[in-house]
Amino acid sequence: MVTKEMLKTWRNANSAVWVTITGGNATVSFSSKIKADGFDATEVTASFNSFKAHLPDGYKKAFAHESIYKFAGECGNFAALRMLLKDGDDLFFHARDNSNNYCKAAEIPSDKLNTDGVFHHPNYYGLHDDVMFVDIIRNGKTILRDFIVDYSVCPDNSARLLNNN
Numbered sequence: 001m002v003t004k005e006m007l008k009t010w011r012n013a014n015s016a017v018w019v020t021i022t023g024g025n026a027t028v029s030f031s032s033k034i035k036a037d038g039f040d041a042t043e044v045t046a047s048f049n050s051f052k053a054h055l056p057d058g059y060k061k062a063f064a065h066e067s068i069y070k071f072a073g074e075c076g077n078f079a080a081l082r083m084l085l086k087d088g089d090d091l092f093f094h095a096r097d098n099s100n101n102y103c104k105a106a107e108i109p110s111d112k113l114n115t116d117g118v119f120h121h122p123n124y125y126g127l128h129d130d131v132m133f134v135d136i137i138r139n140g141k142t143i144l145r146d147f148i149v150d151y152s153v154c155p156d157n158s159a160r161l162l163n164n165n
Helices: 004-012 076-084 101-105 110-116
Strands: 016-022 025-034 042-054 061-067 090-097 107-109 123-125 128-138 141-154
Touching: 004 025, 004 042, 004 076, 016 090, 016 128, 025 090, 061 076, 061 128, 061 141, 076 141
Parallel strands: 042 090
Antiparallel strands: 016 025, 016 061, 025 042, 090 128, 107 123, 128 141
16 A cells, blocks of 8 residues: 555655566565765665566566656656555556567567677567556545556567566
């Protein structure tokens, strides 16, 4: 359940917000950079868990992340979600591999991947279009369904939103 403490933590976070789904549970985490006189900046993290979640068959984890840039103002899906939430709301996170035949048919030749020296794989066949959603339940009624928290289009690698490990 969303609490006043969670909303205050989110409002004060100045570095990042992320959601991790493992099995049937989701955790929402926030980080802030703090600076004390005489010390380097330190990253502090607060996590709120026990939100219900669902993953598609065959996947063990999902991860969505967004950096927070206070100088840019409130923007992005996580910022919109924060503005929609109220104390007492329940959240239900779910993810899916939203790939279609266009994504599955995509082939990225290895010579195109290796030009920048970052990717060292022989070939990627197919892309994955992973999406994480959240439903907001207020007073027992779903007031918002399938709000997109984050999405990722990439090959089957560690950058995927969904993970088998």
